Amino acid sequence: MKRRFFYIFSTLLVLHTGLFAAETEKAASKESALTEDEKFYGTELRSSKKVVHPPYEWGDCTVCHTDAKGEGGLVQDPPELCYMCHEPKDSKKFIHGPVAAGACTACHNPHESENSKLLVASSINELCTSCHQAKGEFLHTTTHIHPPVQDKCTNCHDPHTEDHLYQLKADRFMDLCVMCHVDKEVWTREVSVKHGALNRPRKCLECHDPHGSENPKFLIKETSKELCLTCHNQRLVTDEDGYKLTNMAKHLEENPDWHGPILWGDCAACHNPHGSNNLRMLKKPFPKKFYDKFDKDHYICFECHEPEKIQDEFTTTATNFRNGDKNMHFVHVNGKKGRTCRACHDFHGTKEYPHHLRKKTSFGKINFPIRYIETDTGGSCAPACHARRYYDRETPKVNLK
Ligand code: HEC
Ligand code: HEC
Ligand code: HEC
Ligand code: HEC
Ligand code: HEC
Ligand code: HEC
Ligand code: HEC
Ligand code: HEC
Ligand code: HEC
Ligand code: HEC
Ligand code: HEC
Numbered sequence: 001m002k003r004r005f006f007y008i009f010s011t012l013l014v015l016h017t018g019l020f021a022a023e024t025e026k027a028a029s030k031e032s033a034l035t036e037d038e039k040f041y042g043t044e045l046r047s048s049k050k051v052v053h054p055p056y057e058w059g060d061c062t063v064c065h066t067d068a069k070g071e072g073g074l075v076q077d078p079p080e081l082c083y084m085c086h087e088p089k090d091s092k093k094f095i096h097g098p099v100a101a102g103a104c105t106a107c108h109n110p111h112e113s114e115n116s117k118l119l120v121a122s123s124i125n126e127l128c129t130s131c132h133q134a135k136g137e138f139l140h141t142t143t144h145i146h147p148p149v150q151d152k153c154t155n156c157h158d159p160h161t162e163d164h165l166y167q168l169k170a171d172r173f174m175d176l177c178v179m180c181h182v183d184k185e186v187w188t189r190e191v192s193v194k195h196g197a198l199n200r201p202r203k204c205l206e207c208h209d210p211h212g213s214e215n216p217k218f219l220i221k222e223t224s225k226e227l228c229l230t231c232h233n234q235r236l237v238t239d240e241d242g243y244k245l246t247n248m249a250k251h252l253e254e255n256p257d258w259h260g261p262i263l264w265g266d267c268a269a270c271h272n273p274h275g276s277n278n279l280r281m282l283k284k285p286f287p288k289k290f291y292d293k294f295d296k297d298h299y300i301c302f303e304c305h306e307p308e309k310i311q312d313e314f315t316t317t318a319t320n321f322r323n324g325d326k327n328m329h330f331v332h333v334n335g336k337k338g339r340t341c342r343a344c345h346d347f348h349g350t351k352e353y354p355h356h357l358r359k360k361t362s363f364g365k366i367n368f369p370i371r372y373i374e375t376d377t378g379g380s381c382a383p384a385c386h387a388r389r390y391y392d393r394e395t396p397k398v399n400l401k
Contacts, residue, residue, distance in 0.1 A: 049112035055085070056111040064110065078104040089160035094167050098131075099160045106131075107159065124152040124159075138211065145212035148180065156210070172210070173203040184274060191275040196239060197231060198275070206231075207273065223265030224273065248348065255349035259356055260304075262348060270300055270347070287340040290363055294338040301341060310334055316393075323378070324396030344370065 047057065055063045064081055066072045074081055079089065079102045090099050098106045107127060108118045121127035129136030135153075139145060148155040156176060158167045170176040178185035188198055200206045207227055208218045221227040233249035252258060261269035271281050278285045284300035292298065296307040308318040310333045314325045321328045332339050341347070346358040353359065353372045360367045361383060368384040378392035390397035 047112040050114050051116060051118055052112045053110060053118055078102050078110075092161040093163045094165055095161045096159060096167050124154050125150075128153045128157075128159075135211070142212045143214050144216060144218055146210060146218055149211045173201070173205055174198070176210075177204045177208075188274050192277050193275055193279070193281050194239065195273060195275045195281055196236060197273065199239075200231075224268040225262060225265040228267045228271075228273075246348075252349045255346070255351045257351055257354075257356065258349045259347050290340060290343060291337045292340050293336050294334045299341070301347075320393060321391065322393055323391040324393065326396065328391050 061068050061070050062075075063084075064070075064074055066075055076084075079099070082089075082104050089104075104110075107120055109120055110118070113119060115122055119127055121130055125136075125139065129139065139150070156168055158169060160167070162168060164171055164176075166172065168176055170179055174185075184204075188194065197206050198204075207220060209220050210218075212218050213220060215222055219227055221230065229249040229252075232245070233247065235244045235247050237244055252262070261267070270283060272283050273281075275281055276283060278300075279288050280286075282300050284303060285298045286300050287298055294310065296302050296311065299307075306318060308315065309321075310319075310327075310329045312318050312327055313330045313334075315322060315327050316325050319327060319329050332343070333341070343361050344358065345356045347356065350356045350358055353370075354374055357370065357372050360369050363384070366384070371382040371388070373380050375392070377394045378390065378397070380388050380390040382388035387400075389399040
């Protein structure tokens, strides 16, 4: 046992002397290349860590400690200690809890670290979530995380101090978002039909969660429909013309035969929640009036439906609204003074009649019933426009003028 110890010891001694000789040679040849600082403090490396705080590396421990070994306490406590050399980190309106408490060393190692900025954790998100555990939990369990949050919290929050609540780099309701989503700033400002939702106090945050959520696009509700109906559950007034909008929640409740996209919960299939240049913030145009010259590019409907339904004067397939092969959609909608779809359909929800046919149509200020009756092979209606007229796909009807 004793012998083995002696063996190890002597080997180490030999190795060490050899290395030492080599080191002195190297040092001598490099003497002239040393900087003033290196000559003063020496070149011995105090730390093998990736990041070393310069005052620690210099070896002048008494800059911060009352004694050279660092055992007798600090010359003053952080943050003042740190502010001897650094700009204050608590100079703005909102100060992060630990910074206000002077706990610089809760996040920074004053000597050395494997992490950039001398941080005590290997990534910024790990650092933040070591205290903000609920946010850590959220990051790991939430389905859709906003990419800049996944990347690092400091994309939006300053770790020390900022002029905006929660030490955010800009006002949280909108300015922060458009720092990166520049296109949204331009879009919401320039569109002709603006959305009143953006005038509500929380702006972008009325609909989105900045960190992420269980829902696509970080919406705060499961579907865009639920989201829309949180506000459209009353008759909101448009900024533009003072028009009183339909109470959509009530309308859908009273009209349970919902149009396909609404059944899916997707109001944003047709409306752009950020505003648009089309009637009622639609994603594509839709005619404003009861009558309009037909042009398939003026109808958002053809994003999903075939334009032949309206365009083909004669058809046995494009639509069921035909008398024999005579397309009644063509008759009503096509042409210079075509009736727009709203004359007969409601694109949100209906009841009583099939095919999303509305019960009443509004012409100017008048509301009149269309009195639709469906048959197996066709149907008939008797609006104010004309006496009851019939269509039948199999045995075409002759209607009196
Ligand atoms: C930039 C200022 C600064 C310099 C330079 C510095 N220290 Fe420290 N040191 C601190 C602070 C601050 C703490 C208290 C850390 C805490 O709060 O956990 C500390 C703590 C210590 C401790 C207590 C144990 C520990 O690691 O937490 C020792 C020992 C120590 N330093 C030794 C040294 C030595 C030796 C040097 C010079 C090679 C040195 N320090 C240089 C700021 C410094
Ligand atoms: C909550 C954790 C936390 C606390 C507490 C904290 N810092 Fe920081 N600090 C950071 C993070 C994170 C960074 C890196 C920021 C980056 O890279 O964007 C940083 C960067 C720095 C930097 C380098 C970049 C810069 O902004 O100048 C200095 C210097 C600094 N901190 C000093 C301090 C001082 C002094 C204190 C105490 C008053 C302190 N920090 C308290 C987290 C913290
Ligand atoms: C004696 C002067 C001095 C004191 C005291 C001092 N620092 Fe530094 N610190 C420096 C210098 C010099 C640098 C390197 C230049 C720079 O990045 O600004 C530095 C850099 C840093 C960095 C950035 C490291 C990186 O990776 O870029 C952080 C963080 C930091 N210091 C935190 C602190 C904290 C926290 C305290 C107080 C506990 C403190 N410093 C006290 C001189 C000092
Ligand atoms: C050492 C623990 C600690 C670390 C690490 C830490 N925080 Fe904090 N944070 C706090 C404390 C304490 C508060 C104050 C809580 C309060 O006032 O209710 C706070 C408050 C906040 C607040 C304001 C919350 C509110 O409700 O007012 C935000 C935002 C925040 N921290 C973000 C961060 C970010 C981003 C990081 C990472 C860069 C981070 N924190 C790292 C301890 C920490
Ligand atoms: C895309 C920008 C952004 C990023 C990145 C971000 N936040 Fe936030 N954070 C916000 C906004 C905006 C608010 C204000 C939310 C509000 O008013 O409802 C906020 C609020 C907070 C709050 C206080 C309110 C709350 O939700 O508890 C904490 C704590 C917080 N963030 C922590 C974090 C942490 C930790 C990270 C990194 C994992 C992070 N944030 C990343 C934008 C961001
Ligand atoms: C630091 C930059 C940054 C900030 C600040 C920021 N975002 Fe993002 N956001 C991104 C990036 C990067 C993506 C992913 C790339 C993309 O889809 O554009 C993203 C994606 C999104 C998406 C999903 C896009 C998609 O098509 O899936 C939404 C919604 C979103 N952000 C909303 C917001 C809101 C609301 C705010 C303000 C609270 C905000 N963002 C602030 C950078 C940012
Ligand atoms: C009225 C609710 C609402 C408001 C307010 C709102 N959004 Fe959205 N946002 C949505 C919905 C719903 C979607 C999904 C749209 C879709 O599926 O086409 C979305 C999608 C997005 C997307 C991804 C798709 C795209 O259009 O680029 C981004 C980015 C986005 N929003 C950012 C913002 C920003 C930034 C603000 C504030 C200026 C904001 N949103 C305000 C409801 C809203
Ligand atoms: C935070 C409340 C809020 C939410 C959520 C909201 N809206 Fe609105 N919306 C309004 C207000 C207020 C108005 C009236 C002011 C205006 O925009 O003209 C409005 C107006 C409208 C208009 C008429 C715009 C015009 O001027 O012609 C449409 C269409 C509309 N919203 C659809 C939607 C859809 C679709 C959604 C869901 C994606 C939605 N809204 C979500 C508040 C909201
Ligand atoms: C299939 C496309 C489509 C879908 C899906 C859709 N809308 Fe609409 N919406 C329209 C069209 C087209 C108009 C214009 C109606 C008009 O002027 O006659 C409109 C008009 C509106 C209006 C104004 C009504 C008025 O009083 O003039 C509101 C509010 C509205 N939609 C909200 C919603 C909400 C909320 C949803 C989801 C529940 C939704 N829309 C889904 C096509 C759609
Ligand atoms: C004059 C009234 C009227 C107008 C205007 C009208 N429709 Fe129709 N539409 C009907 C009737 C009636 C049916 C039912 C046909 C049947 O099944 O018997 C129908 C059926 C439909 C159908 C179901 C499939 C089919 O074609 O049978 C779609 C889709 C449709 N219409 C879309 C539109 C679109 C898009 C517009 C506007 C471009 C429009 N309609 C204008 C009366 C009208
Ligand atoms: C995003 C796709 C989409 C858009 C845009 C769209 N629809 Fe539809 N539409 C559907 C789906 C899916 C159905 C089938 C489910 C149903 O009956 O609601 C449907 C069904 C219909 C029906 C009833 C068909 C039947 O036989 O019962 C009518 C009428 C109709 N749409 C009219 C319109 C009108 C008018 C527009 C334009 C304002 C329009 N749609 C825009 C997807 C869309």
